[in-house]
Amino acid sequence: MHLKEQWIREGFSSYYVVKKELKLTYEKNILYNHTLPCLLPCEFRIEDGEEYYYYETGIYTKLKDRISMLEPKLFFAYLLEVFEQVASYLLELDHLKLDLESMFLDKEDRPVLCYLPEYEKKIDEQLRDFIEECIEYISGDDKKRVRFYYEFHSFLIKEKPNMEQMKDYLEVRSEKMNGEILREKIKNEESKSAQNMQENLSDLIRDEKDSPEKDEIKIYEKTPKRILILIGKIISVVGCFCSILGIVYFVLKIFEYGFYYLFLIGSLVSIAGLGVSVYGCYKLWKKNKNPKTFVDSWQKTENAAELLDEKTILLEDEDDRTVLLLEEPMGRLVPKNPEQKEIVLDDDGFVIGRSTQGTDHQLEGTGISRRHIRFYKEDGNVCCEDLDSTNGIKINGVKLNGKKNKKAVLKEGDCIKIGLEEFYFKQD
Structure with a gap:
């Protein structure tokens, strides 16, 4: 398809401009609100009665300038993530432009693509053509990088793989493959940390029993x-x-x-x-009014030992005999992304979403609704429920969305996908 396109510069910004010919509703709304950070920001301008797409490119780095420095396997793994994000918003992958001129990188060297509804070419053909373009552009002295491009291109032609097969080729492991590995790793790490903590606590308790008053005086004098x-x-x-x-x-x-x-x-x-x-x-x-400023380390050690044994602590008031019960959490969500924090499901009816109101844990990211998922206990099992989110939830690759399929019973090691963030469920 021949496009009426041009590259222009306005002040400190650069734009890729294409004349708009199709009537758009949903796609225009996505582009106008710049919902996906992996796509170029787009403006719609009218000049001489004609409407144009204005894609801002000046805030990104050209892929052409860094393609010879990128790790190709990691770059294509990121590219597959972009494809999944675009597809999750019901956008056609064939409208993406894959070439060195139209592709850019953000600050983390993740690909940023141009989504152009006026352009249409099968994404698998574009991917093969893009690899050929990269082979011609990069230096032949880097044999390892050139070899990867040739082998990946040959794999695409011979196998004609789908998304999951390409992930396996790039060693982007699926949830099922990672589940067993992650579960074993978590068990080993927790057993080691618990053993080390028990040894440290035993040593500390033994020292405190021998001379608690001397240690307290030393802490007080050395501060x-x-x-x-x-x-x-x-x-x-x-x-x-x-x-x-x-x-x-x-x-x-x-x-x-x-x-x-x-x-x-x-x-x-x-x-x-x-x-x-x-x-x-x-x-x-x-x-300084209270003369006893040293740390009562014996009491803290005793409390920590009780928590380590996973016992419920009962605090009793001397006058009213009121008992406070601290319940154990239902479970934990261990993030696949190391930048995310572990989420402790410490309450029945635990809600996760991007809103600060009406949720127990705020989770920011692409494709996450204001109130996205709820965790609760039912018949002794930990269950999760989709709260009518836009993109739904995936449990081990199976999507939960709709009136009939909104709930699921969770098991140890299940992979839960919320938006684009993935977690492994661990039951306490």
Whole structure:
């Protein structure tokens, strides 16, 4: 398809401009709101009665400038992620432009593509043509990189693989393959950490039993806070004394010479200094009011030992005999992405979403709804429920979305995909 396209520069920004000929609704809305960070930001402008796409390119790095420095296997793995993101928003992959001129990189060297509804070419053909273009562009001295491109191109032609087969080729492991490995790794790490913690606690308890009072005195004597507090007290007292002298001096000058503005300013500054010094004295003396400032490490160790044995702690009030029960969490979500944090499902009816209101854990990312998923207990099992999210949930690759298929019972090691973020469920 012949496109009426041009590259222009406006001030500090650069644009790829294409004349718009098709009537769009859904695709235009996606492009206009720039919902997907893996696509170039697009504006719609009207010039001489004609509408144009304006794709902003100046904020990204050209792929052509860095293609010879990128690790090809990692780059194509990122490219497959882009394909999945685009498909998850019901956009046609054939409208993506795969060539060195139209592809860019963000700050993390992840691909950013141009989605052009006016352009249409089968994505598998584009991928093969793109690899051929890369082979011609990169240096032949880098034999390892050139060999990968040739082998990957041959694989695409002979096998005609789908997305999962390409992932396997690029060693982007599927959820089922990673599940067993991750579960075994988690068990080994937890057993080691628990054993080390138990040994440390035993040593600490033994030392505390031998000489708890001596250790407390040492902790108390070695802390540098006493010296800092003493210095703060001295500074505060000196500040109070100087501020009082300043107030007396400037008041006498006002009585002697009248309300001269320098005397007024000096008296106000002295009064402010006196207030600050008095407040500092009050805070420091109040902080040091309790003579027992050392850490009661024996009590903390005892509490930690109870938590390590996974016992429920009962706190009993001496007067009212009120019992506070701290329940064990239902389970945990171990992230596949190391940049994400582990999520502890510590309440029945635990809700995850990107909204700060009405959720127990805020999770930001592409394709995540305001209230996306809920975890709860039913008949002794931990279950999850889709909260009418836009993109649904995937449990081990099976999508949960709709009125009939919204709930699932979770098992140890199940892979849960929320938007584009993936987690492995571990039951406590």
